[in-house]
Amino acid sequence: MYRLIACDLDETLLSEDRKVCERNREAIVKARELGVRFVPATGRGYPSVGGTLTELGVLGAEGEYVISYNGGAITENKGNKLLHFAGISFEKAEALFKRGLPYDVCIHVYTKDTVYVYRLWQKEKDYLAGRMEVTEFFEPSIDFLKGQDIVKVLYVNTDYGYLRQIEEDLKDITGDMDVSYSSNRYIEFNQKGVNKGSGLLTLAKLLGIRQEETIAIGDNFNDLSMILAAGLGVGVQNTVEDMKPLCDVITEATNNEGAVAEVIERYILTQDGAVR
Numbered sequence: 620m621y622r623l624i625a626c627d628l629d630e631t632l633l634s635e636d637r638k639v640c641e642r643n644r645e646a647i648v649k650a651r652e653l654g655v656r657f658v659p660a661t662g663r664g665y666p667s668v669g670g671t672l673t674e675l676g677v678l679g680a681e682g683e684y685v686i687s688y689n690g691g692a693i694t695e696n697k698g699n700k701l702l703h704f705a706g707i708s709f710e711k712a713e714a715l716f717k718r719g720l721p722y723d724v725c726i727h728v729y730t731k732d733t734v735y736v737y738r739l740w741q742k743e744k745d746y747l748a749g750r751m752e753v754t755e756f757f758e759p760s761i762d763f764l765k766g767q768d769i770v771k772v773l774y775v776n777t778d779y780g781y782l783r784q785i786e787e788d789l790k791d792i793t794g795d796m797d798v799s800y801s802s803n804r805y806i807e808f809n810q811k812g813v814n815k816g817s818g819l820l821t822l823a824k825l826l827g828i829r830q831e832e833t834i835a836i837g838d839n840f841n842d843l844s845m846i847l848a849a850g851l852g853v854g855v856q857n858t859v860e861d862m863k864p865l866c867d868v869i870t871e872a873t874n875n876e877g878a879v880a881e882v883i884e885r886y887i888l889t890q891d892g893a894v895r
Contacts, residue, residue, distance in 0.1 A: 621886055622828045624650065625660040625686060625819045625845055626879055627837040628671060629750065629802055631855050632659070634875045637749045639674045642877030647675060650887045658822065660686040660815045662801050662841050664729060664770070665694045667751030672696060688729060689799065689809050689841055690818030691770040693825075703821055704731070705813045706770045707796070709761075714792050715772040715808055716761050722785055725775035727753070727805075730767050743775050746804070773807040782806040799841035803859070807841060816844030836882055838874065853882050 626632050634640050639647075647657050657675070659668055665687045672678040672685070681697040693703040712728060716737070719726045726737045734753040736743075747753060756763075776782055779800070786798055786806060797809040815835070823833055835842070835849035838858045846852030846866055854866035855878035863869055872878040 620653075620832070621655065621834050621850065622832040623656045623658065623819075623823055623826065624834045624836065624883070624887075625658045625815070625822075625849065626835075627815075627839075627842045628659055628661045628663070628668065630838045630857060630874050631836055631842070632874070632879050633671065639671060640875075640877050640880075642880040644674065646877075646880035646883040646888070650883050653887065655887055656682075656684070656826065656828075658684050658686060658819075660690075660818060660835070660837075660842075660845060662687075662689045662773075662799075662805070662807060663751050664688055664732070664734060665692060665699065666732060667734075684822060686815060686818040686822060688770040688813075689797075689807060690814045690816070690821075690844075691729075691809055692731070693818060693822050701731075702825065703818075704768070704770075705810050706731075706768050707772070707808070707810050709765055709767075709769060711792075711796070712764070712769045712772050713761055715789075718789055718792065719772075719774050719785075720759055722774065723776060723781070724785070727773045727775065728761055728764065729770040729772070730764065731770065735761070735764070740775070742777075743804075746802075771807055771809045771813075773805045775804055777804045779803065799844070801839045801841040803839065805841075814844035815842060816846075816848035819845045819848055834882065834886060836879055851886060855879075 677683040683696040725743050728735045736753045739755045799807050831850035833849040834851045835845035836853045852867045854869045857873040870878040870881045872881045
């Protein structure tokens with residue numbers, strides 16, 4: 620039996636209206652009744668997922684967890700108890716920020732509690748609305764973040780090819796980092812070895828759950844590490860095409876059609892859920 624499901628939020632669990640559909644909610648409740656843990660795994664920070672946790676009925680709940688910042692943090696919902704944290708140095712964040720300035724990108728810098736954004740475009744502001752709150756800043760410097768815990772830096776541009784070129788250009792400073800893509804608009808820079816896959820395995824170990832008893836569900840390249848690490852790696856129907864061959868299973872449903880419920884119905888609520 621699978622005992623832990625790690626699930627991406629945007630474009631996976633959440634529909635275009637940024638909500639959890641009824642089909643998904645009902646399936647998650649049934650899985651929990653069987654003792655299966657359902658854990659959101661997001662590139663966003665823990666403070667941004669309160670609305671989703673409320674929808675799922677686990678806001679502030681003991682024994683319920685969130686993997687956030689692409690695996691940079693693991694939090695127990697009760698008391699917002701931080702169980703695991705792995706960030707980047709201020710020096711690395713500053714180097715990434717400065718190198719990003721000449722490019723046509725919006726730049727996010729994540730601390731434990733706040734997302735600071737430089738060059739906040741209206742399209743990015745519209746995309747973030749209802750997902751998370753950010754603090755815009757206007758001076759081309761992050762000196763004000765010295766002494767704070769920084770989790771990651773990301774760049775925004777909806778041209779995937781452009782972001783791939785930036786990745787090539789920055790290899791001299793990102794060779795010791797974990798680089799991933801998400802939401803068809805972000806290139807993300809975490810500490811080396813920090814990703815959703817490592818977050819999933821760290822939480823599973825804390826809970827005494829075997830790797831083969833885990834399921835991961837996602838749609839984009841920042842989900843790939845956990846899809847490869849899990850006992851069963853699932854891509855939803857709207858998963859980026861280049862990633863689909865790397866998943867064990869692709870759902871018939873998209874994120875707007877209850878793809879997460881499809882996984883639970885097949886692998887938790889039926890005999891297919893037996894660990895092989």
